[in-house]
Amino acid sequence: MKLTDISNDVNEWFGGTGPAADVVISSRIRLARNLAGYKFLPRCSDHEKAEILEKLKSVLMSLDLGEKVFYLSVDQAPLLDRNFLVERHLISRNHAYGKGPRGAVIAQREFFTAMINEEDHLRLQVLRGGLQLAACFEQVNRIDDMIEQHIEYAFSPMYGYLTACPTNLGTGIRVSVMLHLPALKMTSQIEKFLNAARDLGLAVRGLFGEGTEATGDFYQLSNQVTLGISEREMVEQFEKNIIPEIVEYEHEARRKLLRTDSNMLDDKISRAMALLKSAHLISSQEALLLLSHLRLGINMREHMGASTPGIDSIYSLGAGRPDESATVSIRTINRLFMLTLPAHLQINYGKALEPSDRDALRAKILRSTFGHPS
Amino acid sequence: MFCQACKKNEATIHLTEISDGNRLEMHLCQDCAVEQGITAKSQMSLNELLSSLLAAAPSDEEIRGQSGADMVCPNCGETLDQFRKDALLGCPNDYQVFEKVLAPLIQKAHEGATAHKGKVPARAPADTVKQNRMLALKHELAEAVKAEDYETAAALRDKINQLER
Numbered sequence: 001m002k003l004t005d006i007s008n009d010v011n012e013w014f015g016g017t018g019p020a021a022d023v024v025i026s027s028r029i030r031l032a033r034n035l036a037g038y039k040f041l042p043r044c045s046d047h048e049k050a051e052i053l054e055k056l057k058s059v060l061m062s063l064d065l066g067e068k069v070f071y072l073s074v075d076q077a078p079l080l081d082r083n084f085l086v087e088r089h090l091i092s093r094n095h096a097y098g099k100g101p102r103g104a105v106i107a108q109r110e111f112f113t114a115m116i117n118e119e120d121h122l123r124l125q126v127l128r129g130g131l132q133l134a135a136c137f138e139q140v141n142r143i144d145d146m147i148e149q150h151i152e153y154a155f156s157p158m159y160g161y162l163t164a165c166p167t168n169l170g171t172g173i174r175v176s177v178m179l180h181l182p183a184l185k186m187t188s189q190i191e192k193f194l195n196a197a198r199d200l201g202l203a204v205r206g207l208f209g210e211g212t213e214a215t216g217d218f219y220q221l222s223n224q225v226t227l228g229i230s231e232r233e234m235v236e237q238f239e240k241n242i243i244p245e246i247v248e249y250e251h252e253a254r255r256k257l258l259r260t261d262s263n264m265l266d267d268k269i270s271r272a273m274a275l276l277k278s279a280h281l282i283s284s285q286e287a288l289l290l291l292s293h294l295r296l297g298i299n300m301r302e303h304m305g306a307s308t309p310g311i312d313s314i315y316s317l318g319a320g321r322p323d324e325s326a327t328v329s330i331r332t333i334n335r336l337f338m339l340t341l342p343a344h345l346q347i348n349y350g351k352a353l354e355p356s357d358r359d360a361l362r363a364k365i366l367r368s369t370f371g372h373p374s
Numbered sequence: 375m376f377c378q379a380c381k382k383n384e385a386t387i388h389l390t391e392i393s394d395g396n397r398l399e400m401h402l403c404q405d406c407a408v409e410q411g412i413t414a415k416s417q418m419s420l421n422e423l424l425s426s427l428l429a430a431a432p433s434d435e436e437i438r439g440q441s442g443a444d445m446v447c448p449n450c451g452e453t454l455d456q457f458r459k460d461a462l463l464g465c466p467n468d469y470q471v472f473e474k475v476l477a478p479l480i481q482k483a484h485e486g487a488t489a490h491k492g493k494v495p496a497r498a499p500a501d502t503v504k505q506n507r508m509l510a511l512k513h514e515l516a517e518a519v520k521a522e523d524y525e526t527a528a529a530l531r532d533k534i535n536q537l538e539r
Binding site: 034036037038039040042043119141144145148149152153154155156157158159160161162164165166167169170171173188192201225226227228229230231 | 485497
């Protein structure tokens with residue numbers, strides 16, 4: 001399978017569907033595992049890493065997941081390919097820029113990835129659109145069981161699944177959601193929310209993980225504690241209590257925008273459209289932010305029936321144009337979001353580009369959707 | 375106490391700035407604090423917490439003094455100093471070797487938890503002993519090869535193959 005087979009569109013979990021999809025973009029569950037009888041990864045020699053890689057690769061590729069999977073040798077992949085996978089959330093930045101023999105087994109539909117030799121020998125992840133943590137867990141858990149029929153995990157009754165870093169001990173589970181919180185930002189409540197989340201012991205990070213800022217009003221929320229609680233309990237806490245409350249905060253902020261700040265909302269949406277229609281150079285950061293404003297407008301219409309001059313004008317885009325696919329929807333927005341990211345741009349263009357050329361190409365793609373094709 | 379800026383809301387954020395021996399106190403409400411761009415100190419990540427706890431833990435010297443033995447893992451050769459450098463362990467056995475130092479760290483990092491309460495692998499790991507034996511043999515094998523003691527190495531390799539069966 002070639003990367004260009006998937007590079008021209010969004011994957012399923014980024015299509016804008018799923019429970020609470022107007023706030024919860026996606027759900028993800030990750031399990032960290034290590035093989036018994038081997039050193040932890042950071043202390044392994046390249047030779048040992050290669051041995052672990054071979055072992056896990058052959059087990060993973062032999063599983064019957066009911067899906068087509070492909071294997072990518074991450075240490076041998078060109079930088080652009082690795083960045084592309086990070087952009088699609090298929091591998092972590094850590095994995096892309098790591099050292100030594102390492103690989104990834106990826107489902108063609110992109111809902112499942114197994115990273116081999118990231119910080120632990122094996123990291124399994126399942127992704128779904130909207131708030132679907134329980135479903136993610138059942139799936140990744142099943143895959144974990146299948147793998148375990150062929151190999152032995154490092155495990156102690158006292159400390160659970162053993163990991164290279166004690167912070168991942170026990171369940172080795174990372175429960176996370178990607179949230180879109182533009183209204184909390186616009187009503188200056190985002191700091192309050194971030195502090196509340198941190199007080200609950202949750203980690204809050206930007207779009208692409210640790211160390212990234214909150215680009216495009218996206219925030220990734222996840223657990224920090226992995227020991228002393230069962231996987232199902234953790235998933236349930238998130239799915240039934242924590243996330244629904246946050247969704248409600250964002251909804252309330254959106255309602256507030258309509259009640260008292262609709263001018264500000266319309267202003268942000270209109271400026272976004274004006275720029276997207278006419279800019280000739282646009283950075284990734286700026287594009288993501290502008291698209292975020294449009295996404296807010298569309299979600300407010302679809303989920304709250306909101307109608308303001310600004311929101312209405314989004315829907316008149318593409319009206320009367322012969323090209324039906326120009327009608328703007330969440331899927332369109334998400335697709336543009338993905339395709340205008342740096343590595344996506346270059347993979348689809350066919351070769352590496354300088355930043356200024358990327359900014360021009362990005363602007364061109366956006367103009368052709370929102371403005372007059374030119 | 376009322377907010378110093380808007381004088382309307384209750385002050386919930388209290389800042390003390392000390393510079394050049396001068397002490398400046400500010401009392402603001404949530405909204406004015408945001409307006410002035412004052413944000414609460416960003417959360418310490420779990421890894422940073424672990425590193426700072428490690429720095430506070432007794433050094434190898436002190437531990438040696440207490441127990442009279444160097445803390446080195448016989449399976450992989452990891453020492454406490456190595457762990458302190460990047461907060462990463464060498465092999466599963468380290469959790470037993472460094473138990474005394476790790477237990478309080480783990481408890482702090484996981485909000486008081488001390489034992490695993492979740493999923494257990496289907497394959498009963500009564501083989502923890504076997505796992506560790508395997509690792510120890512592999513380590514010995516590497517040492518023997520380094521020392522060019524090929525006879526011992528061959529014997530060890532046979533033992534490993536037997537265990538793997």
